[in-house]
Amino acid sequence: MTGVEVRDATDGDWPGIARLTATSFGSHWHPETFAAWRTLMPTGSTVVVADGEDVVGMAHYLDFTLTVPGGALVPAAGLTWVGVAPTHRRRGLLRAMFAELHDRIAGAGYPFAVLTASEGGIYGRFGYGAATTETTLVVDRRFARLHADLPDPGGVRLVDPRENRDRLAEVYDRYRRHTPGGLERPLPLWDDLLADWPDSRGGSTAWFCLLHPDGYALYRSHGRPRSVRVEEFTAVTPQAHVALWRALAGLDLVETVTVRSHPADPLPYLFDDARVVRTTHAEDELWVRIMDVPAALQARTYAADLDVVIGVDDGFRSDGGIFALTVRDGHATCVPTDAPAEITMSLDVLGSLYLGLHSARTLAAASRIRGGSAEQLAGLDAAFGVDVAARLGFHF
Ligand SMILES: CC(C)(COP(=O)(O)OP(=O)(O)OC[C@H]1O[C@@H](n2cnc3c(N)ncnc32)[C@H](O)[C@@H]1OP(=O)(O)O)[C@@H](O)C(=O)NCCC(=O)NCCS
CATH class of the missing domain: 3.30.1050.10 (SCP2 sterol-binding domain)
Structure with missing residues (x-):
């Protein structure tokens, strides 16, 4: 670690931070995306490692509010954009940045630091434990028959997500306040999500949006035969969950509906044959360091x-x-x-x-x-x- 310096980021470091972010995660971010996320970064929340004039390491935290069991809303530092240049890996830069950043997080009085991990083997040594699990569920829609006992609450509309930003944000806010692991999501992040940059779509369509008074599904469609991927499914009530799935199950011409979900999702029980819902993947999602x-x-x-x-x-x-x-x-x-x-x-x-x-x-x-x-x-x-x-x- 000789010849490098761990320090606060300056305004002049941001082009280097953008380059390192793109190198670390394999895609170039829009300046608007950086600007949106930076609104959540308090003074002193970015640590970089500089080698001469080059930024070769970076770690940041976002000022979050985390919902804990029982519904208390507690400050949490959300670590993000953690990366070290491939020219400088495995010589202690991450450890040095983490030591400095966690001193700052403790000094600012956060009872929690949280993150999502690119790989499962990195963060346990720093006191982070995987606290939630994300599952990927794939519904074979062609054979998915809804259970006869299922109500038909209705209330779902096809809407333009951007025009309905405030409704989506309001529903999400109710959901996150009663869900342990929920995070406050300020409007700049909604604007960035709904900006729907073409290069963030992974080859799929722009957003489609199903909106219910107590839930929503944001999804994309791709391929032939067509499949749908629900990137965000939020339901505050069981009625909203059923109503949204009735709409998704009604997507004729679509073979499979894939959704990012969680182990307690009642989705399989909605169908006559629970096997039409396959869990194809499960992995750690939110990591918590107390x-x-x-x-x-x-x-x-x-x-x-x-x-x-x-x-x-x-x-x-x-x-x-x-x-x-x-x-x-x-x-x-x-x-x-x-x-x-x-x-x-x-x-x-x-x-x-x-x-x-x-x-x-x-x-x-x-x-x-x-x-x-x-x-x-x-x-x-x-x-x-x-x-x-x-x-x-x-x-x-
Ligand atoms: C992950 C990354 C930040 C590690 O940076 P680094 O400077 O090489 O890490 P360090 O040398 O400080 O390693 C610190 C410790 O973590 C371990 N470690 C580092 N990367 C690891 C990995 N990918 N898997 C498992 N352990 C890892 C090291 O072995 C070391 O362990 P030790 O101190 O207990 O002996 C870097 O490889 C990187 O930028 N990867 C691509 C982007 C990325 O995945 N970022 C994380 C986003 S959540």
């Missing part, structure tokens, strides 16, 4: 009482420790303690448990949680259970 264990554990609600002393190892910074966690009537107190830990885990594992998707018993079976009786592990699962399944708000 920056302040007591603040984070006290921010969410719980489904059962609990008394446990947890040891949390942070191999990256010193945000771990031993904590007494007590839950009564859904609310937690969490304080550092000198008592011996009954259950021990690394910080990334606590991040994986936090939104209620992953099970303590399963993680213990993989030796990712140590100690604790079967009853204590079952008690952790009961307490961390959630009413509303966690799901990432939107990709960033």
Whole structure:
């Protein structure tokens, strides 16, 4: 790491940042896209590595609001555009930038840092745990017969998405406020999404939009025979979910409808034959790093009482420790303690448990949680259970 400097970004660095973003992720971003995302970057949220006049590393965070179980809206630093030039990889630049950036995130008082990962093997060492799962579901529409008990709530319209930006944003906002993992999405990001740059369509059509008062589907169509890919499906109510799927199932001439979804999606149960819905892919989606264990554990609600002393190892910074966690009537107190830990885990594992998707018993079976009786592990699962399944708000 000699001859390079880790520092704040200056205005003059942005052409280099744009070039490094394009090199890292394989596509050139529009200046308008950069401008939209930069509205979410507070002063001091960009760290670069400079080699002479070249930007050879970059890491940024966005000022986000994260929904946690129970519906509290909590500040979170959303890490994004993390990249190191292929000329400078595997010599510690990412680690150096992360050390600096996480000092800043802790200094700004964020209880969480969150990210979505390009590869699954990078971020555990930095205390991030995969907390939500994205699935890809493919519906063979030709054989998809809706179940006879399914209501026909109606209310879906075909609309121009840009003209309906505020309606889409309003529906999304209701959805993200009650969904753990939900993220506030400011209007500049809506404008960027709906700008629908032709080179961001992956060879498919421009957006089509189905709008319901409590939900929407944004999709693209491609190929012959035709297939449809729903990039964003948001339903605040089960009625909206059914109504939107009735419309998608009605897309005659389309063979398959593919949707980015989540493990608790009721979609297969809508059809006579659940096999018309295949899960073709499942992978980590939102990664959570808890920056302040007591603040984070006290921010969410719980489904059962609990008394446990947890040891949390942070191999990256010193945000771990031993904590007494007590839950009564859904609310937690969490304080550092000198008592011996009954259950021990690394910080990334606590991040994986936090939104209620992953099970303590399963993680213990993989030796990712140590100690604790079967009853204590079952008690952790009961307490961390959630009413509303966690799901990432939107990709960033
Ligand atoms: C991922 C990337 C940022 C890593 O940068 P880097 O400077 O080479 O990383 P470092 O040398 O600082 O490595 C830090 C640690 O992460 C590990 N690591 C780095 N890249 C890794 C990868 N792709 N998979 C698994 N581990 C990785 C290193 O082995 C090292 O481990 P250690 O410190 O525990 O020994 C860089 O390869 C890159 O820009 N990739 C393309 C863009 C991308 O995927 N960005 C991430 C977006 S989420």
